[in-house]
Amino acid sequence: MIAVMRTKAQAQKVSELTVxxxxxxxxxxxxxxxxxGDFEQYRDALESVSVLFAAx
Numbered sequence: 001m002i003a004v005m006r007t008k009a010q011a012q013k014v015s016e017l018t019v020x021x022x023x024x025x026x027x028x029x030x031x032x033x034x035x036x037g038d039f040e041q042y043r044d045a046l047e048s049v050s051v052l053f054a055a056x
Contacts (some may be wrong), residue, residue: 001034001035001039001055001056002023002032002033002034002035002055002056003032003033003035003042003046003053003054003055003056004031004032004053004054004055004056005031005032005033005049005050005053006031006050006052006053007031008022008029008030008031010031010049010050010053011029011030011031011032011033012029013049014033014042014045014046014049015033017045017048017049018033018035018042018045018046020033020034020035020036020042021033021034022034039055
């Protein structure tokens with residue numbers, strides 16, 4: 001699953017909290033974080049950073 005945050009800084013914070021990776025585009029970080037496993041295990045971390053995100 002991929003979570004799309006509003007900012008790159010938020011994506012970095014989610015990455016730190018969940019130990020998941022920020023996706024790169026041509027070597028540059030994006031607003032997307034690749035979440036492994038079940039989304040529910042990451043929900044608290046995502047919502048602690050922002051309640052405005054999209055899960056794909």
